[in-house]
Amino acid sequence: MIAPELHPPVRLLMGPGPSDTHPRVLQALAKGTVGHLDPFYLETMNGLQDMLRQVFRTQNPMTMAISGTGSAGMEATVVNLIEPGDAMVVCVNGVFGGRMVDVAERAGAKVTKVEKPWGHVFTPEDLAPALASKPKVVGIVMAETSTGAHQPIEAISKAVHEAGALLLVDAVTALGGVPLEVDAWNIDAIYSGTQKCLSCPPGLSPVSFSPRAMEVVMSRKTKVQSWYLDVSMLANYWGQNRVYHHTGPINMTYGLYEALRLILEEGLENCFARHKKNHEALRAGLAAIGIRYSTQEGHILPQLNAVHIPEGVDDAKVRSTLLTRFGIEIGAGLGAFKGKVWRIGLMGYGSRQANVLLFLSALEQVLAEQDYLFQHGSSVAAANDTYV
Amino acid sequence: MIAPELHPPVRLLMGPGPSDTHPRVLQALAKGTVGHLDPFYLETMNGLQDMLRQVFRTQNPMTMAISGTGSAGMEATVVNLIEPGDAMVVCVNGVFGGRMVDVAERAGAKVTKVEKPWGHVFTPEDLAPALASKPKVVGIVMAETSTGAHQPIEAISKAVHEAGALLLVDAVTALGGVPLEVDAWNIDAIYSGTQKCLSCPPGLSPVSFSPRAMEVVMSRKTKVQSWYLDVSMLANYWGQNRVYHHTGPINMTYGLYEALRLILEEGLENCFARHKKNHEALRAGLAAIGIRYSTQEGHILPQLNAVHIPEGVDDAKVRSTLLTRFGIEIGAGLGAFKGKVWRIGLMGYGSRQANVLLFLSALEQVLAEQDYLFQHGSSVAAANDTYV
Numbered sequence: 001m002i003a004p005e006l007h008p009p010v011r012l013l014m015g016p017g018p019s020d021t022h023p024r025v026l027q028a029l030a031k032g033t034v035g036h037l038d039p040f041y042l043e044t045m046n047g048l049q050d051m052l053r054q055v056f057r058t059q060n061p062m063t064m065a066i067s068g069t070g071s072a073g074m075e076a077t078v079v080n081l082i083e084p085g086d087a088m089v090v091c092v093n094g095v096f097g098g099r100m101v102d103v104a105e106r107a108g109a110k111v112t113k114v115e116k117p118w119g120h121v122f123t124p125e126d127l128a129p130a131l132a133s134k135p136k137v138v139g140i141v142m143a144e145t146s147t148g149a150h151q152p153i154e155a156i157s158k159a160v161h162e163a164g165a166l167l168l169v170d171a172v173t174a175l176g177g178v179p180l181e182v183d184a185w186n187i188d189a190i191y192s193g194t195q196k197c198l199s200c201p202p203g204l205s206p207v208s209f210s211p212r213a214m215e216v217v218m219s220r221k222t223k224v225q226s227w228y229l230d231v232s233m234l235a236n237y238w239g240q241n242r243v244y245h246h247t248g249p250i251n252m253t254y255g256l257y258e259a260l261r262l263i264l265e266e267g268l269e270n271c272f273a274r275h276k277k278n279h280e281a282l283r284a285g286l287a288a289i290g291i292r293y294s295t296q297e298g299h300i301l302p303q304l305n306a307v308h309i310p311e312g313v314d315d316a317k318v319r320s321t322l323l324t325r326f327g328i329e330i331g332a333g334l335g336a337f338k339g340k341v342w343r344i345g346l347m348g349y350g351s352r353q354a355n356v357l358l359f360l361s362a363l364e365q366v367l368a369e370q371d372y373l374f375q376h377g378s379s380v381a382a383a384n385d386t387y388v
Numbered sequence: 389m390i391a392p393e394l395h396p397p398v399r400l401l402m403g404p405g406p407s408d409t410h411p412r413v414l415q416a417l418a419k420g421t422v423g424h425l426d427p428f429y430l431e432t433m434n435g436l437q438d439m440l441r442q443v444f445r446t447q448n449p450m451t452m453a454i455s456g457t458g459s460a461g462m463e464a465t466v467v468n469l470i471e472p473g474d475a476m477v478v479c480v481n482g483v484f485g486g487r488m489v490d491v492a493e494r495a496g497a498k499v500t501k502v503e504k505p506w507g508h509v510f511t512p513e514d515l516a517p518a519l520a521s522k523p524k525v526v527g528i529v530m531a532e533t534s535t536g537a538h539q540p541i542e543a544i545s546k547a548v549h550e551a552g553a554l555l556l557v558d559a560v561t562a563l564g565g566v567p568l569e570v571d572a573w574n575i576d577a578i579y580s581g582t583q584k585c586l587s588c589p590p591g592l593s594p595v596s597f598s599p600r601a602m603e604v605v606m607s608r609k610t611k612v613q614s615w616y617l618d619v620s621m622l623a624n625y626w627g628q629n630r631v632y633h634h635t636g637p638i639n640m641t642y643g644l645y646e647a648l649r650l651i652l653e654e655g656l657e658n659c660f661a662r663h664k665k666n667h668e669a670l671r672a673g674l675a676a677i678g679i680r681y682s683t684q685e686g687h688i689l690p691q692l693n694a695v696h697i698p699e700g701v702d703d704a705k706v707r708s709t710l711l712t713r714f715g716i717e718i719g720a721g722l723g724a725f726k727g728k729v730w731r732i733g734l735m736g737y738g739s740r741q742a743n744v745l746l747f748l749s750a751l752e753q754v755l756a757e758q759d760y761l762f763q764h765g766s767s768v769a770a771a772n773d774t775y776v
Contacts, residue, residue: 001442002652003435006642008420009428018638021421029639030418032396033409033589035717040397047391054389067591068456068616071634075616103615195635201421203455203591203637225613227491228456228463244722246459247583249591250406251417252640254394264390329423334632 011323012350014359015331016145016304017173018195018202019347021255025200028258029251036248044257045238045248051260055175055268056190056208058182064238065256066191066205066229067249070172073191073205075103076229077168078139080209080217081189084108087135089165091115091122095146095334096170100139107225109137118336119147119306120296124159131163136216137188138165143174145196146334148295148306148343150178154185161186166213172196175206176263176348177275177303188213194252197275197303199348200259203252262349275302278351281386282344285360285379289367294341303351305344306337310372315339318366326362356383399711400738402747403719404533404692405561406583406590407735409643413588416646417639424636432645433626433636439648443563443656444578444596446570452626453644454579454593454617455637458560461579461593463491464617465556466527468597468605469577472496475523477553479503479510479539482532483722484558492527495613506724507535507694508684512547519551524604525576526553531562533584534722536683536694536731538566542573549574554601560584563594564651564736565663565691576601582640585663585691587736588647591640650737663690666739669774670732673748673767677755682729691739693732694725698760703727706754714750744771 013020034041045064053063066076078100082088088109090101093116104111112130116122122140131138138160142151153169160167166188174180176197182190188210195202209217209231217224217231224230228246236243263271279302283293286307294306309315315332319342322328331343346355360379368374401408422429433452441451454464466488470476476497478489481504492499500518504510510528519526526548530539541557548555554576562568564585570578576598583590597605597619605612605619612618616634624631651659667690671681674695682694697703703720707730710716719731734743748767756762 001438002649003439003645005649006416006419006432006645008422008432008642009426010420011422011426013421013423015423018421018423018635021639026418026420026639028394030414031394032398032414033401033406033583034396034399035401035403035406036590038397038399038711038717044394044396050389051391068460069634069637072456072616075614099615106611106613106615193635195421195638201637201639202424202635203640223494225494226463227487227494228460246457247406247581247590249457249589249640250583251409251414251589251643252591252637254396255639257391257394261390261393323426329426 010327012328012355014345014350014355015329016343016345017347019199019345019350021201022199022259022262022349024262025255025258028254031254033250036250037244041250042242044253048253048257048260049238051264052206055260055263056182057180058208060208060210062214062235063208064234066207067246068205069202070191070193070205073207074100074170076207076231077189077191078103079107079226079229080224080231081137081166081168081213082107082109083220083222085110087133089114089130089135089138091140093120093147093149094118094144096141096144119149119294121149121151121299122156124155127156127159131159134163135165137168139168141170143301143304145173145304146337148301148304150299150301157186166216173304176271178301179272182208194256194259197348198259199262200255203249204256275346275351278346278353278356279305281356281383282346284386285383288376288382289374289379290376294337303345303347306341309340309342313367313370313372321366322362328359328362353387398715400716400743402733402738402743403717404731404733405735407587407733407738409589410587410647410650410737412650413643413646416642419642421638424638425632429638430630432641436641436645436648437626439652440594443648443651444570446596448596448598450602450623451596452622454595455634456593457590458579458581458593461595462488462558464595464619465577465579466491467495467614467617468612468619469525469554469556469601470495470497471608471610473498475521477502477518477523477526479528481508481535481537482506483534484529484532488527507537507682509537509539509687510544512543515544515547519547522551523553525556527556529558531689531692533561533692534725536689536692538687538689545574554604561692564659566689567660570596582644582647585736586647587650588643591637592644663734663739666734666741666744667693669744669771670734672774673771676764676770677762677767678764682725691733691735694729695732697728697730701755701758701760709754710750716747716750741775
């Protein structure tokens with residue numbers, strides 16, 4: 001039996017990712033496949049690396065895309081830096097910090113967890129006791145997709161390096177949505193995903209390793225446990241030698257290449273400002289109808305808005321009505337936030353005035369059907385005010 | 389600096405893969421991204437799994453696509469079945485058997501290598517001494533992409549199971565090009581790639597685990613070393629529970645879905661016959677101009693033709709002229725075959741009469757420029773004869 005023709009419904013992806021793919025990226029995906037050692041493809045890899053360095057704001061030679069999703073990037077950074085028995089500190093304030101603990105333990109790390117309540121961020125003081133034990137690596141999530149928390153990195157980095165450790169940063173949802181400075185902040189290893197603020201489908205994980213991190217990788221006593229993610233071999237394919245490792249995901253690479261062109265055409269600062277503006281409008285709109293954020297004040301990500309589901313409102317029904325009637329996807333809560341939180345994404349190409357206004361209008365309609373009390377006023381009017 | 393617009397040259401991919409992507413697959417890649425838990429996407433996954441079972445000829449519930457290339461599939465099958473200290477036998481007669489040894493050792497396996505010369509295949513007798521030591525897993529490559537050798541699986545499988553071991557098969561280049569029977573041949577774990585005979589770009593790895601293999605996975609004493617490839621968790625996402633694991637590579641999944649539709653529309657037997665027919669034509673053409681195969685007679689893959697580079701001919705110049713003048717990519721030799729062998733792929737959509745005839749015509753022109761002696765006659769005429 002042959003499955004039916006593929007006719008995806010038209011969606012507005014306003015959840016925690018994937019976000020809407022930019023039309024130019026969709027077109028890039030459909031361009032003709034070439035060989036993974038074709039001179040054109042090698043040039044494409046060069047261009048991609050060069051643009052990725054600009055977006056990461058780094059000079060790191062070892063900047064490239066892992067052939068897997070963001071979680072593969074997490075695993076790649078961890079397994080290359082960690083050897084069995086190494087001490088690693090992982091900061092956990094949501095699902096993705098928790099995932100990093102699991103990944104690190106599977107790599108043989110002795111993990112010390114530092115925890116904060118979901119939705120909150122870490123200060124250098126929070127890490128001090130764990131840093132006193134002189135870990136090899138400290139892992140932290142810059143944009144916790146499960147809570148919408150925006151972790152400041154610079155001060156943490158200083159404390160981590162004073163303790164002689166390497167800093168590993170999860171930037172899956174961060175990259176392209178908020179300012180991020182790999183070199184200025186002295187980040188040793190970082191990974192992201194294509195399906196958040198880069199407006200590209202999921203499937204690749206941009207990563208970067210500092211020269212100091214690469215020294216650690218190159219002087220390992222044991223082989224990296226993953227052949228597929230071994231960055232010493234990947235460096236030979238993405239570096240000047242171009243030694244075949246695995247077959248690069250050609251068409252997805254086209255997609256990421258075009259996505260990086262788009263963000264550089266707009267300019268990083270303009271892109272961050274756009275994310276901020278649309279977030280402010282959404283926030284004003286939600287506030288007008290009494291919907292509050294779940295994230296620590298002052299540390300709310302513009303691209304991922306985690307808000308309390310109002311009391312008496314049917315979580316699943318709101319989400320399914322938004323999806324079926326308007327084609328709008330928003331995210332459910334994960335883990336500790338399950339059933340308590342909605343996650344509204346304004347990421348990359350999806351961070352647009354039109355999306356903010358449509359979403360608020362649709363949400364008002366759906367909430368009205370559930371006899372929600374609009375005590376304050378119109379969300380759309382409030383959002384519009386911020387654009388004036 | 390923004391890298392230039394993406395204009396891939398038009399290529400005819402007649403190397404060891406990636407092969408030419410079918411136009412319908414390219415179109416599928418460009419369809420609108422939906423969420424990884426969207427009801428439509430879950431249906432797409434169901435359809436993909438159902439079609440993949442037909443192509444693998446299996447009833448295995450645990451049949452799905454790993455979010456990485458074929459090498460990630462290799463790693464996924466190995467790391468799920470192997471716990472540190474487990475004995476594994478790996479059959480090595482080319483690059484990919486060698487790669488499996490490396491992957492298995494990194495997973496903590498005690499590996500026994502069984503070797504045959506490059507281009508040759510294994511008999512059950514070749515494995516007997518290694519099987520006597522009662523390994524847990526035996527790994528073998530069905531279609532050795534580095535040598536064009538077509539490994540018979542059925543008799544090997546019988547010997548492996550009589551020894552109480554699990555059979556792990558590399559079908560990266562095999563799937564869709566030659567008959568393959570996961571259930572009838574009692575294969576316990578198998579992986580493939582999208583970029584060979586499935587006419588899809590690289591980026592996903594179809595895999596299947598038998599119920600017996602899944603029992604072994606589910607009764608492990610240690611966690612799978614890779615979080616990303618842990619099939620017990622992947623089973624919860626691809627199975628009925630649909631528990632979020634990592635974000636599925638939506639658009640690549642569309643591509644594989646359409647590729648599977650194409651192969652089932654044609655019919656597997658017709659597809660195999662087409663591969664065989666075009667191989668015979670190519671072979672007759674090459675024979676007519678004195679070019680011989682590098683692979684053991686009787687075990688030549690129709691989809692991957694590894695042939696000796698004629699003496700006095702400049703390997704690199706022939707390949708680069710084919711590429712620049714005709715847009716035809718063929719593969720260089722790898723490892724022991726470097727500089728000695730060309731690898732000519734007739735895979736999936738690329739296995740067409742037109743490609744065979746164009747390639748032979750182009751090759752004749754390029755060889756003539758190198759003063760090659762055409763002792764026997766015209767390759768094109770000989771190829772045409774086989775189509776009559």
